Amino acid sequence: MKRGSLFLYYRWILLFVAAGLCLLPLWATVLGGFKSTGDLRTNPFGFPKEWITDNYFSIAASTRFWGLLRNSCIITFFTVVFTLLVSSMAAFTLAHLRFAGRRWIGTYLSLGLTFPFATAVLPVFIRVRDMGLLDSYWGVILPQVAFNLGFSVVLLRGFFSELPKELFEAAFIDGCSYPRIFWQITLPLSRPILATVGVLALVGSWNEFLLPLVMINRDEIYPWPLGIMQYQGQYGTDWGRVLAFVSLTMAPAIFFYLLAQKHIIAGLTSGAVKG
Amino acid sequence: MALKPALRSEVTGAAVERRQDARPKRGIWKRFEGLSHSSTLTAYLIFLPPALLLFTLFVVLPVVEAAYYSFFNWNGYGSPQKWVDLDNFIRVLNDPIFHQSLINNLLVIAVSAFVQVPAALWLALLISDRSRSSVVFRAIFFVPYILGEVVAGLIWRYMYDGNYGVVAVVFHWFGREAPQVLAERGWATAALLLVIVWKYFGFHMALFIAGRQGIPGDVVESAQIDGANRWQITRHVVLPMMRPVVVLSLFFSILGSLQTFAIIAALTDGGPSNSTHSAVSYLYTFGIKRMRVGFGSAVGVVLFIICVLVMLFYKRLFMREKEAR
Numbered sequence: 228m229k230r231g232s233l234f235l236y237y238r239w240i241l242l243f244v245a246a247g248l249c250l251l252p253l254w255a256t257v258l259g260g261f262k263s264t265g266d267l268r269t270n271p272f273g274f275p276k277e278w279i280t281d282n283y284f285s286i287a288a289s290t291r292f293w294g295l296l297r298n299s300c301i302i303t304f305f306t307v308v309f310t311l312l313v314s315s316m317a318a319f320t321l322a323h324l325r326f327a328g329r330r331w332i333g334t335y336l337s338l339g340l341t342f343p344f345a346t347a348v349l350p351v352f353i354r355v356r357d358m359g360l361l362d363s364y365w366g367v368i369l370p371q372v373a374f375n376l377g378f379s380v381v382l383l384r385g386f387f388s389e390l391p392k393e394l395f396e397a398a399f400i401d402g403c404s405y406p407r408i409f410w411q412i413t414l415p416l417s418r419p420i421l422a423t424v425g426v427l428a429l430v431g432s433w434n435e436f437l438l439p440l441v442m443i444n445r446d447e448i449y450p451w452p453l454g455i456m457q458y459q460g461q462y463g464t465d466w467g468r469v470l471a472f473v474s475l476t477m478a479p480a481i482f483f484y485l486l487a488q489k490h491i492i493a494g495l496t497s498g499a500v501k502g
Numbered sequence: 503m504a505l506k507p508a509l510r511s512e513v514t515g516a517a518v519e520r521r522q523d524a525r526p527k528r529g530i531w532k533r534f535e536g537l538s539h540s541s542t543l544t545a546y547l548i549f550l551p552p553a554l555l556l557f558t559l560f561v562v563l564p565v566v567e568a569a570y571y572s573f574f575n576w577n578g579y580g581s582p583q584k585w586v587d588l589d590n591f592i593r594v595l596n597d598p599i600f601h602q603s604l605i606n607n608l609l610v611i612a613v614s615a616f617v618q619v620p621a622a623l624w625l626a627l628l629i630s631d632r633s634r635s636s637v638v639f640r641a642i643f644f645v646p647y648i649l650g651e652v653v654a655g656l657i658w659r660y661m662y663d664g665n666y667g668v669v670a671v672v673f674h675w676f677g678r679e680a681p682q683v684l685a686e687r688g689w690a691t692a693a694l695l696l697v698i699v700w701k702y703f704g705f706h707m708a709l710f711i712a713g714r715q716g717i718p719g720d721v722v723e724s725a726q727i728d729g730a731n732r733w734q735i736t737r738h739v740v741l742p743m744m745r746p747v748v749v750l751s752l753f754f755s756i757l758g759s760l761q762t763f764a765i766i767a768a769l770t771d772g773g774p775s776n777s778t779h780s781a782v783s784y785l786y787t788f789g790i791k792r793m794r795v796g797f798g799s800a801v802g803v804v805l806f807i808i809c810v811l812v813m814l815f816y817k818r819l820f821m822r823e824k825e826a827r
Contacts, residue, residue, distance in 0.1 A: 234732065238628050242635075245625055246642045249700070252657045253645070255668070259660065267666045317553035320546065336553065339561045342809045343761045345782040346802035347564035349795050350571065353578060354559065373560035376553055406548070434650035436764035437782070441790060452652040456768065459656055466660050477653050484648050488641050491648065496708040500750060 253477075260471030267466055282471035292475060294447065295454035298364070299433060302450055305368045306432040307425055310375040314424065315417070317376070318383035319409050323395065333384065339377035345437065352441050366442040367450075371432055379424045382501055386420040387413060426487075426494030433480065451476045565806065572800035578793050590800035599788075600801070603779040604808075606691060607759050610780070613695045614702070614755035619748065622703055626710030627736060640711060644704040651701070655768025658697045659684065662769075684770050687777045694769060694778050701765065702758065706751045713747030714740065749820045756816065760809055781805050 255271050260282050262275045270276070286292050321333050351370050352361075360366035390413065398408050414421070436452040443449060449457065455476055462468045484491055572590050574582035594600050625643070629636035646654065661667045664680040673680035683689045717740060725739050763782040766772060772779040772787055779787065785805065789798020 241625070242628060242639050246639060249643055249646060249704075251668075252661055252700070255661065256657050268670070271667055271671055313552045313556060316549040320549045324546070326546070332550070332554070335562075336557055339557065341757070341813045342565070342806050343782060345761070345763065345785050346568055346806040346809075347561060348785075349578075349790060349798045349802065350564035350567035351560055352790070353567075353795070354564065356578075369556065370560045373556040376557050376561070380553065409549075430648060434652070434764075436650070436652055436767065437786070440767075440786075452650055452764070455652055455656065459659075459768075464663065464665070466663070466666055469656065470660060473653055473656050477649055480648055480650070481645070484645070488644075492640070492644050492708050493712075495647070496705065496712055499705075499754065500709065500712075 256470050257474045259466060260468075260474050262467055264465070264467060279467070282468050283475065286468075286472055286475055291454070292472070295449055295451040295476070296479065298448050299450040302364055302367050302371075302439070303429060303432040305364065306371045306375070307428045309368065309372045310379055310428040311421060311425055313372060314376050314379035315383050315414065315421070316409070318380050318387055319413055321380070322384045322387035323408075323413075324405075333380075336380045337377050339374060340381070344374055348437065348441055355442055360442075362443055362445045362448065364448060367435075367439050370438060370442075371428075371435065375428050375431070378427065378498070382420055382424055382498060383417070385501065386417055390416055422490060423494040423498045426491055427498045430491070430495065568799040568802045568806075570799075571795050572803050574796040576795045578795045582796070586796065590797045591804070593797065594800050594804055599776045599779060600781075600784055602777060603781050603784040606694075606778060607762070607780050609691065609695060610698055610759040610762060611756055613699060614706075614759065615752055618699045618703055619706055619751055619755065621699075622706035622751075623710050623744070623748065626707045626714060627740065630711045630714035640708070643707055646701045647704040647708075649701070651764035652768045654697060654701045655765045658693070658700075659769050662693050685774050687774055690770050690774055690778050694766065697765060697769060698762070702755075705754070709747055709751050709754075710744065713744050717743050753816060753821070756812060757809075760805065760812075781808075 251272070258273075258275060259267055259271065261278050261280065262270070263277065263279055266276050317336065321329060321336075355361055355366045355370065360369070394412055394416075395408060398412055403411075434452065435450075439450050439453055443453065446454075446457070455472060458472050459469050571582055573585055573587065575584040575586045575589070576582040629639045662669050662683040664670055664673075664682040669683050670680040681689060683693050721743070722735060722739060725735050730738070759780070761782060762780040763786065766778060766780055766783045767786075770778040772783050776787075781801070782805070785798055785801040788794070789801050
C-alpha cells in the first residue's frame with residue numbers, strides 16, 4: 228500500500244512538471260497579449276497588472292487578420308477535399324481492379340514518402356510559374372495535394388482491400404457500376420480511414436509554411452503562417468502586439484483540437500505509422 | 503504509361519463465374535467479359551489519371567528536373583544554358599555553412615534519440631492507462647505538436663528575448679544581465695534544440711502510448727502473478743515489447759530533422775552568422791531566396807541522396823524483423 232502511494236506521488240509530480248513545461252510558453256503568450264511593454268519586461272508569467280485589451284481588439288477588428296484566416300481556410304479546404312477525392316479514387320482502382328502494371332503504379336505513388344519536399348521545391352516553383360499559377364491559391368493547393376498522395380493512397384488502399392469482397396460481388400451482380408460501388412459502398416464504409424487521411428492533410432496544410440512562402444508573393448492571399456511572419460517583421464519586439472496576434476492565430480487550431488482531440492491524436496499518430 | 507485495360511477485374515472475376523453458371527457464354531466473348539461492363543473502363547479512365555498526373559507533375563518530374571538543373575548556373579528565367587558540370591555540387595559540399603547545417607540536423611537527431619524519445623517513453627508509460635487523468639495529460643502534451651511550427655518559433659523567440667521573456671526573468675533572479683540567447687552562437691543552437699524537443703515530444707509520446715496499449719493485458723498480468731514488481735515488469739516485459747515503436751519513433755525523428763525549416767525561419771532565421779541553419783533552411787536561404795536555381799537544386803539533390811541513403815540504411819538495420827509498413 229505504501230509503495231503504491233509513493234508511486235502515485237511520483238507520477239503526479241512528474242506529470243505536473245511536464246505539463247507545466249508544456250503549457251507555460253502558451254500561457255505566457257496568451258497573457259502577454261494583454262500586457263503593457265513595461266509589464267512584459269518585469270512579469271512575463273503572472274497575470275497582467277493592468278489588462279490591456281487594445282492589442283487583441285485591434286487585431287480582431289482588422290481585415291488583415293480575417294483575410295489571413297480566410298486564405299488559410301480556402302487553401303486547406305481544397306487541399307483536404309482534393310486529397311481525399313483523388314487519392315481515394317486511385318486507391319479504389321489499385322485495391323479492387325486487376326490490371327497490368329497495378330503493382331508498379333502502387334509503388335510509383337509511394338515513392339514520395341521518404342524525401343523532403345524541399346528537394347523538389349525549385350522545379351515545382353518553375354512549373355507553377357510556367358503554368359501561370361504563381362500568386363494564386365492553386366499554386367499552393369495542387370503541389371500540396373500531389374505531395375499528400377503518397378501517404379494517403381497507401382493508407383486508403385490498405386483499408387479498401389480489407390473490406391469484405393462479398394459486398395462488391397453482390398453489388399456487381401445487382402448491376403452496380405464501379406463509380407457507384409465507389410460512392411455508395413466503399414466510401415461510406417471507409418469513414419475512419421478517410422478521417423485519418425483528412426486530419427493529416429488538414430493539419431499539414433493549415434501549418435504549411437515553405438510552399439506558400441515560395442509560391443505566394445501577394446499579401447492579399449497570404450495564409451496565416453506567412454501573415455504572422457510579416458506581422459512580426461513589421462512590429463519587431465513590440466511583443467504585446469505580436470503575442471496577441473500569435474494567440475489569435477493559434478486559437479482556431481486549439482479550438483478544433485479541443486473539439487476532436489481524440490480523433491486528431493489517433494489520426495496523426497496512426498496515420499504517420501501506417502503511411 | 504499505357505494502362506492496359508483489364509481482361510478481368512477481381513470483382514468481376516467472381517461475378518463472371520456466377521453468371522457463367524447461369525448462362526454459359528460462347529467463344530470469344532468470354533475473354534472480354536470484364537470489359538463488357540462499360541463501367542470498368544470508366545473506372546480506369548477517370549479514377550486513376552488525376553492521381554498519376556498530379557503526382558508526376560509535382561513530385562516525380564520536379565525531382566528529375568532538380569537533378570538536371572543542378573548542372574547549370576541558372577537564375578530561373580529563360581531556359582537553363584550555362585552548363586557548369588559539377589560546380590554547384592563542389593560548392594555545396596565545400597561550404598562550411600552547409601557542413602554546419604548538416605551538423606545541426608545531426609544534433610536534432612541526437613537530441614531526439616537521447617533526450618526526447620527516452621523522456622517521451624518514460625512519461626508515456628505513466629499515462630497509457632485509461633484513467634481520466636491520463637487522458638487529460640495526454641491531451642495536454644499533444645498541444646505543442648498541433649501548433650504550427652511558425653507559432654512555436656515565434657512563441658519561443660519571445661521566451662528567449664533577453665529583454666523580456668523567461669530568460670530575462672530567470673537571469674534577473676540570479677541578479678545577472680540576461681544574454682541575448684538567439685544572438686550568440688552556442689546558445690542559439692541549444693535554444694533551437696529545446697524548442698524542437700518541446701514541439702515534437704507529444705507526438706513521440708502518443709506513438710508510445712499507442713504502442714503500450716497494443717501490448718496484450720494478459721502478458722503483463724501473468725508477470726504480476728509471477729510476483730514481478732512494477733519496475734521489473736516495465737524493464738523486462740514492457741520495454742522489450744516496445745522496441746518496434748522506439749525504432750519507428752526514431753525513424754520519424756530522422757525524417758523530421760531532415761525537413762526542419764519553419765521553426766528555424768521563425769526562431770533564428772539561420773542566424774547568428776548562419777550557425778543555426780538546417781539543410782532545408784540552407785537550401786531556402788542560399789538557393790531559393792536568391793533564385794539560384796542550379797545551386798538550390800544541387801542542395802536538393804544532396805538532401806535527397808542523404809535522405810534515401812539514411813532511410814534505406816535505417817530500415818535495413820533496424821526494421822528488418824517487421825515489415826517497414
